[in-house]
Amino acid sequence: MVEWHIQMLPVAAGLSQLRLQFSQALFLLMGAVGIVLLIACANTANLLLARAAARRREFTMRLALGASRGRLVRQLLAESLVLAAMGGASGVLLAAWGTRLLVLYLSVGRSPIALNLSPDVRVVAFTVAASLLTGLLFGLAPALKSTGNLCTVRSRIRPGRTLAVAQVALSLLLLIAAGLFTRSLQNLSGSESGQTRERVLTVRVEPHGSESANRIALDAKYRDLIRRVEELPGVRSASMAEVTPSSPNGGNFGAMRTTSGKYSEPIPVIETYPNYFASAGIPMAAGRDLTTRDLNNESPTVCIVNEALVRAFYPNANPIGLPCEGGQIVGVVKDSRAMNPTGSIEPLIYMAYLHSHTGRGAMVLYVRSAGEASWILPRIREEVGKVDPTVPQFQVHTLAQEMDAALVRERLVATLSSLFGVAALLLACVGLYGLLAFAVVQRTGEVGIRMALGAARGDVLWMVLREAIALALAGVAIGIPSALALGHWAAGLLFQLKPTDPLTLLAASLLLVFVAAVASYLPARRASRIDPMTALRQVG
8 A cells, every 4th residue: 555645834824835945045045145244344344444544643633622532433433324324225226126137037937926026114124224233333343443542553454354354254155155056056957958958848738628638539639749740840859748847746656566565655657758758858778768559548558767766676677577557667767857856866657648547638748859949839839729729829938948947946046146155255355455455555664664674576565465365264264164064054955065065165265365365466566566765754
């Protein structure tokens, strides 16, 4: 007896397929947004420290004329709050455009998603509060630091370095996440190229009353349609099946006997016709495909299985000729992610349309063309109309579009995490550049003395570059353990990839160190071109 399991889900807050599909990914992306915000705040605090240090003469003069320290702090806080408010307002405007773009992105290869994109008071209030809070917190420290000891420049550089290291560490987290999600998406997409999938059209065919129609009559229509389409110029192969990458579940399940004699968990049984595997791009591993002799009700029942089923039930035997679903196995196909891109590869059984007994009539026509697939679409629609004029003209997709629709969550995470990673990298680059540029200005006298005592321009150049690389390596030393500690949060969104993947960790670290060196080159070059005599006069 086959055992069936029912999973109960709470519906107190409603049951939404979008919520089930995207909740984990969106929470993860929300965390990435928070990291970018922290990097931006650290960058802003660093620039405010540099700006306040450059105005130390102004502050000294105002204190000498009777201004209180509190008044100077309030002025600096007001300046930082103005910056935060301008950034928050710009963010709201950008979000209004970005949300619409995001919905269009999610609707690729499927029906448009209906979401309310009107401004939400709660979201706007949160944005205002976050902008003011970040402006207050990251403006207060520079204000207090700058007005507390106006004569010590070194004290300003130390917190600047700390903030720069924090920026690098946080940027590394996002770069590692972007690398992991991008590589995972590549694994999910499979080995067949997108250009090849663009040459395969999928057309959903659902004749009127197909749920209760005579399956023998429907089978005759489907076989006639396949024959007509195969005769069209430019068509390499055509077939039908009941599944697509974006709708991978069929309407019937079977079971196999395990080695202990018990029945297995339910195994999907997929209705197909001859040449389906050639049309969908799934290679045969052993045996043969279905033929026209296998399609009739009177024909012996035959099955084609995937390699996952063979590993599960016949690991040490040739499966050809062995029993399966009241018949025998005649072929084995390679494991493919084409019909279930986001799930694990499970055992599958493929059977002829009349032998699966699902009670369903809707099928999907697969047409593989020799070249561009779009030009044969009108002819395909014409042939569908000839076979059954009552068949509605459903929206047609290429197999590549179907894969994109099935992997929309993974594409969303990979794309947005990559954008956040690039943004974080640019912010860290700007932060390092600003810190080192300010340090070069403050150390002009020191550089002049070094060069007057015989230091070469290359030595000065390396001195600044070495400082930038040291800051980057310190950030890497903090970022990698942090990424390893937080990796379990992303493990559920990765496919055939671990959060501890050494190649991704190494590539992200090297990229960050390289960018840090590039960001420090201009300040280092400026330092190496300082005229020793001019620098010594300034010191004097």
